[in-house]
Every structure is written in structure tokens, then in C-alpha cells.
Amino acid sequence: MFTSTLAYRSPTRTTTTCASLFQELQKLWDEIGECESERDQMLVQLEQECLDIYRRRVEQSRKHKADLHKALLDAEAEAAYLISALGDLTSFSRVKGTLKEQTRAINLVLEKLRIKKQERVKQFSDVLSSISVISVEISGASPSKNRGDPLGNANDLTLKKLEELRAHLQELQAEKNLRLQKVNSYLNSIHELCAVMSIDVNQKVSDVHPSLVCTPKSFSNDTLAKLLGTIQSLKQEKESRLQKIKDLAGALVKLWNLLETPLDEQKRFDHVISLVPFSVHEVFGQGVLSSSAVNQAEIEVERLNVLRSRKLKELVMSKLNQLEEIYKGVHMEVDSDMARQIFINLDSGNIDLSDLLSGMDDEIQKAKEQAFSRADILEKVEKWRHASQEENWLDEYERDGNRYSAGRGAHKSLKRAEKARVLVGKLPALVENLIAKVKVWELEKGIPFLYNKASLLHMLEEYIVQQQQKEEEKRKSREQKRIQEQRATEREALFGSKPAIKKPLGQSTAANSMTGTPNGHRVAPPSARHGVSSGKERKDSGRAGTVIPYNYVALSKDDDTAPRDTNNTCGMRLKF
Structure with a gap:
């Protein structure tokens, strides 16, 4: 029974293999001595295991088929959605064949639709971004940093919708151009008024909006209103200055007549007098009504009203x-x-x-x-x-x-x-x-x-005296030091030398610290004065082990009347 089942469910080659295996199993059972009941039980168990394996494989195949079918339906649904959203006239029908062939076919269509959607979304995004930017510029509102995707979750990506947005964008761009022309016109008026009054036009314009001194310029509703207000205030300031100039011109003429001011001096203010017959709309020219011109006229009037002695x-x-x-x-x-x-x-x-x-x-x-x-x-x-x-x-x-x-x-x-x-x-x-x-x-x-306030010659003479005093103090110090060293040498000659004190490396003598010169340049070290001139002599002295009598001294060969060697201040040495 088992053999027939395997032969029914397997190919010919598998049947042959299973038959040979079954024969080998029968042979083994004969050699082992298995009874017929145990053999039947084992065969039933083997058949059940084979059925379980086939059943699992069938379930997996069914699930795979269901997944493929669902993927196919999802792809068809997405394709239908994209065709609808894009307004595309493309149509597709399910091809004949296996599920895998149908899925591959729909995926090719879907990939083309996705690419087309991305391109369309980019077009929409560019147009909507431009519309948003111009709208913000017109309203004057601050652009939101977290504005997100301007397209949002729009389902209408048709060409008709895109053309509508482009038409709206063109309208906004036209309005932007008109506003920019108006801004430039206002700025020209402000430049002319500021030039007449020598007002810092950049400061005046930046007070309205900082972007007006560079590009791109603001053209919002608030900016246009402020520009118009600035023009009105500048016109009022121009009219006020012109009236003030006319009043000062009249005062100057009166003062010149009273003080008989020369004509050459009066010519400095011809630009002030020449403004008297003109109206505010007829006055042009760089700095004609500048604050400096007004101030100069005021100062001149004040100058002519004060005493000449003050000047x-x-x-x-x-x-x-x-x-x-x-x-x-x-x-x-x-x-x-x-x-x-x-x-x-x-x-x-x-x-x-x-x-x-x-x-x-x-x-x-x-x-x-x-x-x-x-x-x-x-x-x-x-x-x-x-x-x-x-x-x-x-x-x-x-x-x-x-x-x-x-x-x-x-x-x-x-x-x-x-x-x-x-x-x-x-x-x-x-x-x-x-x-x-x-x-x-x-x-x-x-x-x-x-x-x-002090005599330089006296200062120099005082400096020379101070230098002489300083040199005298140095000489006395050297002389006193020489005498002390000579006395110490004489005491050593009479009473013997003291044991040399071994100093740490790098320690300088008091003389060296005072004069700022290294050891041995001027004063001999204590070891030289005491006669211990080398390590060999110290070693020989230690080996002798004898006490040197106090009266065992030797006078130096140098005569006391001879000049002292500057490099050796010791006139007497002990000899061992």
C-alpha cells in the first residue's frame, strides 16, 4: 500500500528511489526480526508523515496564490486611482495568463503611472509654492517655517487643474509687477525729496522696510501704505523748510543792510536768497533745502546778531x-x-x-x-x-x-x-x-x-654728579670687600684654614651675586684660598691622616708691594 501511494504521488524517478528504499527497509526488518504488526504500524506512520508534508505545501501554495491575487487587485486599484487623479486617458485590461504574469504586466503600467504622478506633483508643487510666496509677499505676513507640502493630499492632479493654478499664478505675477512699479514710483519720489533736503534716503527707506534698499523689494499692502505716508511727511517737511529759509533770507537782508556787510560775504548765501520767489513745487536741486543749508543760515543770522568781538x-x-x-x-x-x-x-x-x-x-x-x-x-x-x-x-x-x-x-x-x-x-x-x-x-x-620748565644743562650736570656718586659707592664697596678678603687671608695664614663647606651645585657666592658675574671671574672660591686646589690634593690630605700645625704656613711669592692680580685676590696660600 505504501509503495503504491508513493508511486502515485511522485515522479517515476522518485518511485524507483522509494521502492529501493522500501526493499532495503524490508530487508533490514527481516534481519532485525520485526513482526508484521510493528511493520504495518511503521508503514502507516510513514504514510501519515508524507501526507502532512504534502498538506503543508498545499497550504503554503494557497496562501501564496491569495497574496498574489491581493497584490494584483491592489495594483489594479492604485492604477485606477492614478489614472483618475491624473485625468489620463490610458486604459488597461487584465492580461490572460498566470497570476505572476498578470502581476508583472500591471506593475509595468503602475510604474509608468507613478513616474507620471511624480512629475505632475512636482509641477503642481512648483506652481503652488510660487502662488504661496507671492501671496505672502502681498499680504506682508511672515512666511511660516513649518508650512509643509503646499500640495497636501490633493486628489486632483489633472492638467485642467494645473492650468487653472498657472492662470492664477500669472494673475498674481501681474499684480506683483504692478505693485513693484508702484513701489519704484514711490521710491523715486522719496529719492527726489530726500535729495532736495539732503536726507539719508537709505535710512529713510529702510525705516519703511529693510528690503527696500536692496533686492528683492517688499511690495506688501503695509509697505505701500508706509511709503505713501513717508512721501506725505517729506512733502510737509519740504514745505516747512522752504518757509523757514524764506524767513531767514528776509532776516539776513535786514542784518546785511544794518551792518553794511560786504557783497562778497553776502554771496555765500545767494542760494538762500534765490529761493524766496519760488513755490514748494518749483524747488528742486541737490541739497537746496538741506538741514545744513538751514543751519548755516540760522548760524549766520545768530552770528550777525552777536558782538563782533566774540568771533x-x-x-x-x-x-x-x-x-x-x-x-x-x-x-x-x-x-x-x-x-x-x-x-x-x-x-x-x-x-x-x-x-x-x-x-x-x-x-x-x-x-x-x-x-x-x-x-x-x-x-x-x-x-x-x-x-x-x-x-x-x-x-x-x-x-x-x-x-x-x-x-x-x-x-x-x-x-x-x-x-x-x-x-x-x-x-x-x-x-x-x-x-x-x-x-x-x-x-x-x-x-x-x-x-x-627745568634747565636741561642743570639736569645733565646733576646726572653726571649722580653717576660719579654711584661710581664712588661702587669703588668703596669694592675696596671694603678687598680689605675684608685680605684680613680673612691673614687670619687663615696665622691660625689655619677652616674646613671647606661643600656648596650645592649652582650656588653662587655673595660676590658673584652682587657683581652679576660667574664664579671665578673676580674672587677665588674658598677652596682656592684654603689651598685645596684639586680633588687629588684632598685625597692625599685624607690619606696622610696627620694634623697640620697652625704655624705651618708659607707666604706667597708675590711681594706685598707688587700690584694685585685682578683674577686672583688671594695674597697668601696654605701648603700641605
Whole structure:
């Protein structure tokens, strides 16, 4: 039974395989000794398992068929929707064949419709976006950042709908062009009015809307209304200024007649007088009614109404300031008594102001000549002051015991110290030359050379005295140090040397810290004074192990009357 079932459900090759397997199974059962009942039970079980496998495969095939059928129906529905939405005249019918063939056929149609929809959606989106932008520009509302897709979920993507939107867009573009023409017309009027009154047109226009000073320009309802209001206010301002100019022109004519003002001076305000016969609509020209023109006319009227001495007093003040600047530049002081007397004379009115101005011009010319004659000396004074500052810095630097330490900026200080020593070395010649030039200048001019109210020659002499005192203090310090070292050497010769104190590496002596020179340049180290001149001698001394008597000394070969060697200040050494 099992064999026949397999043969019925399987191809010939499978039947042969199953028959051979069944024969092998029968043979195995014979060898094992299985009974007939057990054999029948196993065959029934095998047949049931085969049926279960076939049943699962049938269910899977049915589900796959249902899925294909559903996909086919969905594709047909989507295709029908797209054809309807696009208004396309394309029609399709289900082809004959298997489900897979029908699905492939409808998918090809659907893919073409989807591509066509994307292109149509893009066209709609572009048109709707342009419509939205122009509508926002006309209304003046702020564009929404989260406006989303302008097309939304529209189901009508037909060409008819697209043409309607394009027609609406053309209407909006035409209105936009009309509004822009109106904006440009308003802007031209504003430019003309601002030009007449010299008003900053960019500031005026940007107050209406910032975009009006560049492109693209705003043409909203609010912008047009503000532009029209600005034009009205500018026209009123123009009329007000013209009336003010006419009033000032009348006042000027009266004052000129009263004060007998020369015609040349009156010509400066011909542009004001010429506006009297014109109406507000007849006045054009750049800056004719500018605020500066109005202010100039007002100032002129005020000037003609005040005392003439006030103007001359301002001229005198200007001359005094000029004189003060000249003197200040060459470190001189203006004569305060002269300035005070000038103010007293101006207030009293008991002086001829023209003579005063002429005298001040002479003083300014003299000040310029004197400044020119002092230029060479002042240049050398600045060099002297700079060198003196560097000298003071160098003194402080050489008193610093840690100046040779490898700290941050030490190399810069060393370079500056080198330059400072060069400058300090040139100081004596510079001061001497400066003193000679000052004396020649004073001899030629017959007056002392003052620098900020002090005699420069006296300052230089004081500097020389201070330098001499400083050198004397240094000499005394060196002499005192030499005497102390000589006494210490004599005590060592009489009583023996003290044990040498081993110093840490890098520690400098007090002498080196004071003079700013490395060890061994001027004063011999304690080990040299005590006679321990090398490591070998210390080793030999330790091996001897004997106590050196206090009276075992040897005098130096150098005679006491001989000159002292600057590199060896020890006149006496101990010998072991």
C-alpha cells in the first residue's frame, strides 16, 4: 500500500528511489526480526508523515496564490486611482495568463503611472509654492517655517487643474509687477525729496522696510501704505523748510543792510536768497533745502546778531591753542601771564584786536623757529632718557641673584642686558655731546635751554654728579670687600684654614651675586684660598691622616708691594 501511494504521488524517478528504499527497509526488518504488526504500524506512520508534508505545501501554495491575487487587485486599484487623479486617458485590461504574469504586466503600467504622478506633483508643487510666496509677499505676513507640502493630499492632479493654478499664478505675477512699479514710483519720489533736503534716503527707506534698499523689494499692502505716508511727511517737511529759509533770507537782508556787510560775504548765501520767489513745487536741486543749508543760515543770522568781538575772541583762542601745541611738542611752557593778559584785554575791549592777532601770528612764527632750533637737542635728550632707563633696569637686573637661572624669559632678559650694556657704554659720550650742544645753543640764543620748565644743562650736570656718586659707592664697596678678603687671608695664614663647606651645585657666592658675574671671574672660591686646589690634593690630605700645625704656613711669592692680580685676590696660600 505504501509503495503504491508513493508511486502515485511522485515522479517515476522518485518511485524507483522509494521502492529501493522500501526493499532495503524490508530487508533490514527481516534481519532485525520485526513482526508484521510493528511493520504495518511503521508503514502507516510513514504514510501519515508524507501526507502532512504534502498538506503543508498545499497550504503554503494557497496562501501564496491569495497574496498574489491581493497584490494584483491592489495594483489594479492604485492604477485606477492614478489614472483618475491624473485625468489620463490610458486604459488597461487584465492580461490572460498566470497570476505572476498578470502581476508583472500591471506593475509595468503602475510604474509608468507613478513616474507620471511624480512629475505632475512636482509641477503642481512648483506652481503652488510660487502662488504661496507671492501671496505672502502681498499680504506682508511672515512666511511660516513649518508650512509643509503646499500640495497636501490633493486628489486632483489633472492638467485642467494645473492650468487653472498657472492662470492664477500669472494673475498674481501681474499684480506683483504692478505693485513693484508702484513701489519704484514711490521710491523715486522719496529719492527726489530726500535729495532736495539732503536726507539719508537709505535710512529713510529702510525705516519703511529693510528690503527696500536692496533686492528683492517688499511690495506688501503695509509697505505701500508706509511709503505713501513717508512721501506725505517729506512733502510737509519740504514745505516747512522752504518757509523757514524764506524767513531767514528776509532776516539776513535786514542784518546785511544794518551792518553794511560786504557783497562778497553776502554771496555765500545767494542760494538762500534765490529761493524766496519760488513755490514748494518749483524747488528742486541737490541739497537746496538741506538741514545744513538751514543751519548755516540760522548760524549766520545768530552770528550777525552777536558782538563782533566774540568771533575775534574765538580766533585768538585758536591762535593760543596753536601756540600751546607748538610749545608742548618741544617741552616748553606757554607764558601764562601773556595768555591771562590777552583774556583781560578781550573782556575789557580796550585793545585793537587786529593788532593782537598780528602779534600772536608773530609769536607763533617765533615758536616754530625755536622748535626747529631745539629739534636736534630734543632728539638726543630722548636717546639719553632711554639709555638712562635701560641703565636703571640693568642695575636692578645685575642685583638679581637668580638672573642666570633657566626660568621663563631668562634668554630675553640676557639679550636685553647685552643691548643695555651697549647703550650704557655710549652714555658718557652721549651726555658729553649733549652738554656741548646745549651750551652752544644757549650761547647763540642768550637764554637757558628749558626742558619742561627745568634747565636741561642743570639736569645733565646733576646726572653726571649722580653717576660719579654711584661710581664712588661702587669703588668703596669694592675696596671694603678687598680689605675684608685680605684680613680673612691673614687670619687663615696665622691660625689655619677652616674646613671647606661643600656648596650645592649652582650656588653662587655673595660676590658673584652682587657683581652679576660667574664664579671665578673676580674672587677665588674658598677652596682656592684654603689651598685645596684639586680633588687629588684632598685625597692625599685624607690619606696622610696627620694634623697640620697652625704655624705651618708659607707666604706667597708675590711681594706685598707688587700690584694685585685682578683674577686672583688671594695674597697668601696654605701648603700641605
